[in-house]
Amino acid sequence: DQQVKQNSPSLSVQEGRISILNCDYTNSMFDYFLWYKKYPAEGPTFLISISSIKDKNEDGRFTVFLNKSAKHLSLHIVPSQPGDSAVYFCAATPPNFNKFYFGSGTKLNVKP
Amino acid sequence: NAGVTQTPKFRILKIGQSMTLQCAQDMNHNYMYWYRQDPGMGLKLIYYSVGAGITDKGEVPNGYNVSRSTTEDFPLRLELAAPSQTSVYFCASRRRGATYETQYFGPGTRLLVL
Secondary structure (H helix, E strand, O other), X not given: OOOEEOOOOEEEEEOOOOEEEEEEXXXXXXXXXXXXXXXXXXXXXXXXXXXXXXXEEEEOOEEEEEEOOOOEEEEEEOOOOHHHOEEEEEEEEXXXXXXXXXXXXXXXXXXX | OOOEEEEOOEEEEOOOOOEEEEEEEOOOOOEEEEEEEOOOXXXXXXXXXXXXXXXXXXXXXXXXXXXXXXXXXXXXXXXXXXXXXXEEEEEEEEOOOOOOOOEEEOOXXXXXXX
């Protein structure tokens, strides 16, 4: 039973345009949400996060939006750059922050 | 500061063999985690530890064992390897504190069970 879902396995975007990556979750107890970026043969690295008390968090070119009523979050990358090409995972954690639940990932390809 | 290190990088096991995947961190982090990533899937939590001497099961603990005798090390043991354990294994650590995003991952161990 997958509690965090990323329904788009891949996304292709032209350089300079916006990339929108989506994530849905089923557990209403999740309190904190994170996005990780992963390059081949490396471990995931933290990108950006959002608490359930907010609906938006911005960090440079990256913005995460949270819609709690829809149990949906999205990551916007503007403008997209070829170096952004990687697999992006969303993750969620309940209030105790002991366990993290990951989605299956979306492979982003930014074309020059 | 090496961060999170994992050894080996790659290993081939025969069915029924056993092995230990090593994980170490030098950041004095309280929390440590073991995940597996199957092709096309997300990371699944195998075991985690909130401090030396304390471990708990994650989503997919069957076939694995862990121990945490020191803050730095968190080895993962496979006793009887099965083809279903073919995967990439990631170890991670994080500091207990207010900034929950501080989860650092190792580079992974690729395991093939034949």
